[in-house]
Amino acid sequence: MIETVVASALPVDEMMRIEKNRLEPDHPVERPKRIVIVTGTHGDELEGQFCCYEIIRRIKEHKEYLNGIVDVFPALNPLGIDTITRGIPKFDLDMNRIFPGNLDGSLAEYTAYQVIEDIKGADLCVDIHSSNIFLREIPQIRINEETADRLVPLALKMNVDYIWIHAAATVLESTLAHSLNKAGVPTLVAEMGVGMRITKDYGYQLTNGIFSVMKHLGIWTGPVDAVRHPIVSTDGKVAFMNAEASGVFVPCVNHSNKVKAGEHIGDIISPVTGEVIHSVDSPVDGLVFTLREYPIVYEGSLLARILGGVD
Structure with a gap:
């Protein structure tokens, strides 16, 4: 069932609506558990769109196996998705920096x-993100170290390649995940792929x-x-590689490859002088x-993150 969670009037007789698809079992279930799938918080992150489609398709195909409630939010920032904008257009806001929000x-x-308020009470929320247009990520779950004891056992079942436990100091309190975890809803942040694209293998x-x-x-x-x-x-095992000069980065390794210390990763080249x-x-x-x-x-741009100690 498609439900409108939020509806607000916009200029020129338009409406901004955030909708969810609630899927419930056809048979009676006493005290059914509920999972919430959320994506589209950033308008340029589209990998989660395919996941929403595939989750709903599979449930509809075998509704007899559904024994709880599944709420699917495909677009928390519909204006951003419609305008190919990361934040909320005209407001110059990153939606994932304003939670838990304000009724007034x-x-x-x-x-x-x-x-x-709509998600509160759920047994689990999965907040699906892509990377931006600049970086590509392997499928991973990111967790605040303060919630690791509770969330890592759930993350281990999520079929990702990597679970990154962040230091509490690096976690922004205004994100959806932090606000929900604080409200008692276990929330996993999934990150994968690249902005403005869909990687079907990652989606599956x-x-x-x-x-x-x-x-x-x-x-x-x-x-x-x-x-x-x-x-x-944890953070301490991750090496960050940043550009030491401005130019065009041409990698010579593939994403998700394993590398050795000193191994050539790529070159920053100059198309004007023909030099590395x-x-x-x-x-x-x-x-x-x-x-x-x-x-x-440009100098300082992130080129790669490498998880150290992986043979």
Whole structure:
């Protein structure tokens, strides 16, 4: 059933609506558990759109296995998606920086408040993000170290390649995930792919993980695929590689490759002089889990993240 969670009037007789698709079992279930799938908080992150489609399609195909409630929010920032804008257009706001919102606030704050109120009480929320247009990410779950004890056991069932436990100091309190975790709703942040694109293989991978965790919670009783065994690490194991010069970055390794310390990662070149401005080498043995997608770089631009200690 399609439900409108928030509706607000816009200029020129238009309406901004945030909708969800609620899927419920056809048979009676005493005290059914509820999972919430959220995506589209940033208008340029589209990987989650395919996941929403695939989750709903699979449930409709085998409704007999549904034993709980699944709420799917495909577009928390519909104006951003419609205008190919990361934030909320005209407000110059990143929607993931205004939670938990304010009932008496601006349109953005009011919207954030209503979303939080609707999700409260769920047994699990999965907040799906893509990377931006500049970087490509392997499927991963990111967790605040303060909630790691509660969330890592759930994340291990999500079929991702990597679980990154962030230091509390690096986690913004105004995000949807932080606000929901604080409100008592276990919330996993999934990150994968690249901005403005859909990577179907990643979509299938994460969808399989969502069905796996649904089965663990008793929301899904049908068969599920075996999940991958992810690497789990903290911030201290991640090496950041930043550009030491401006130019065009041309990588010579593939995303998700394993590399050795000193191995050549790529070059920053000058199309004007025909020279290599900077040769980029890996500082550690490890896994390239983030790689620059957009080639134009400036001094300080992130080129790659490498998870050290991975053989």
